[in-house]
Amino acid sequence: xxxxxxxxxxxxxxxxxxxxxxxxxxxxxxxxxxxxxxxxxxxxxxxxxxxxxxxxxxxxxxxxxxxxxxxxxxxxxxxxxxxxxxxxxxxxxxxxxxxxxxxxxxxxxxxxxxxxxxxxxxxxxxxxxxxxxxxxxxxxxxxxxxxxxxxxxxxxxxxxxx
Amino acid sequence: xxxxxxxxxxxxxxxxxxxxxxxxxxxxxxxxxxxxxxxxxxxxxxxxxxxxxxxxxxxxxxxxxxxxxxxxxxxxxxxxxxxxxxxxxxxxxxxxxxxxxxxxxxxxxxxxxxxxxxxxxxxxxxxxxxxxxxxxxxxxxxxxxxxxxxxxxxxxxxxxxxxxxxxxxxxxxxxxxxxxxxxxxxxxxxxxxxxxxxxxxxxxxxxxxxxxxxxxxxxxxxxxxxxxxxxxxxxxxxxxxxxxxxxxxxxxxxxxxxxxxxxxxxxxxxxxxxxxxxxxxxxxxxxxxxxxxxxxxxxxxxxxx
Numbered sequence: 001x002x003x004x005x006x007x008x009x010x011x012x013x014x015x016x017x018x019x020x021x022x023x024x025x026x027x028x029x030x031x032x033x034x035x036x037x038x039x040x041x042x043x044x045x046x047x048x049x050x051x052x053x054x055x056x057x058x059x060x061x062x063x064x065x066x067x068x069x070x071x072x073x074x075x076x077x078x079x080x081x082x083x084x085x086x087x088x089x090x091x092x093x094x095x096x097x098x099x100x101x102x103x104x105x106x107x108x109x110x111x112x113x114x115x116x117x118x119x120x121x122x123x124x125x126x127x128x129x130x131x132x133x134x135x136x137x138x139x140x141x142x143x144x145x146x147x148x149x150x151x152x153x154x155x156x157x158x159x160x161x162x
Numbered sequence: 163x164x165x166x167x168x169x170x171x172x173x174x175x176x177x178x179x180x181x182x183x184x185x186x187x188x189x190x191x192x193x194x195x196x197x198x199x200x201x202x203x204x205x206x207x208x209x210x211x212x213x214x215x216x217x218x219x220x221x222x223x224x225x226x227x228x229x230x231x232x233x234x235x236x237x238x239x240x241x242x243x244x245x246x247x248x249x250x251x252x253x254x255x256x257x258x259x260x261x262x263x264x265x266x267x268x269x270x271x272x273x274x275x276x277x278x279x280x281x282x283x284x285x286x287x288x289x290x291x292x293x294x295x296x297x298x299x300x301x302x303x304x305x306x307x308x309x310x311x312x313x314x315x316x317x318x319x320x321x322x323x324x325x326x327x328x329x330x331x332x333x334x335x336x337x338x339x340x341x342x343x344x345x346x347x348x349x350x351x352x353x354x355x356x357x358x359x360x361x362x363x364x365x366x367x368x369x370x371x372x373x374x375x376x377x378x379x380x381x382x383x384x385x386x387x388x389x390x391x392x393x394x395x396x397x398x399x400x401x402x403x404x405x406x407x408x409x410x411x412x413x414x415x416x417x418x419x420x421x422x423x424x425x426x427x428x429x430x431x432x433x434x435x436x437x438x439x440x441x442x443x444x445x446x447x448x449x450x451x452x453x454x455x456x457x458x459x460x461x462x463x464x465x466x467x
Contacts, residue, residue, distance in 0.1 A: 020218055056178060064209075065209075068210055070295045074206065078192070086182040089178060131188075
């Protein structure tokens, strides 16, 4: 039991690590605003799949790591992701039974909310607010959700993360 | 697995809410203290050191390609390149000799005028790491940190001009704000007539905007801008960019002037870090700037009448 739990923990950690790498990967300037919110997607998946293990605390830690990596104000992504984790965990039952493409709609709103939190905190700092560009990441995340979902589900089944 | 979580679910819901409140408060406290104070700088430095392996992992493929590019070349092309560099070095040396002479002469003249001598800045070469940051700000990551002597405030320069300044320093890496970042402002002057202004970043790649330039100021497309050295952050006299567009609208009080930076802002791999020169306050600044002030002020005074 404890071995299985430990094993599952590594799978979760590695999935987050890959998400961080993807979040840092250099993209051309025009493509950078379309970068999917990888870390948020991985977090949402685990919150839906095993809400009793991955929740607000892990979301907060992941967000803090993103803040340090991105050189943002400390706590910005942490705030966004812990709210995201809470909502995903709270509604994991109704979202889990939906077909994957309908889940995508929920993902779109969750990631939009996350982007809005970042936008608000940027605005409070006096950083200029970009136009609708901040929504582009929610769009690409929604489009990639089915693949992320399937890959993570297979990972979870193969390594028996419970 | 299906039955087990159903039971603690009801027990954990209130605790999840409580945890959310705790973590939201924690983030708010972090943001406020990070925004208003410098208390968190050491913590950020330590956290940067923790996530550094991630950055190296992302940077690695680019590093390997560039390593292969330098190591897997033929002998003859190396010889040709060496030959070319030798010639270039020779040419540069002759030019530098002239420059040293000019510098000495300049300092002699400054002494005659009773103003302070210009100090040569210290330089440090750093590499840019191929990692991306927040897409709505323009920042780069450097592979040199506090251990190599980098400190916040160092200016970033490439062969063409000013790139930005170091804002965050970790032990082994640091972050620099580019001049195109929307929160960046750079004191500049027009090289031709000494008119001073401030170049604001736009957040758009390769675009700066001059702020608060009256419609009537004499400025042309193609004018080059250099750093003015005011503010004491950037060394004076480094090229910044070229004016690419001027929009004068008589219903507005200020013209809209766009500038294209000279430096290869997001494309180069190596940069020079220049130490900000400590300047003695007011008296020195005034004395040093008086000669150029005349040129700038008269030009500015004419249109304002």
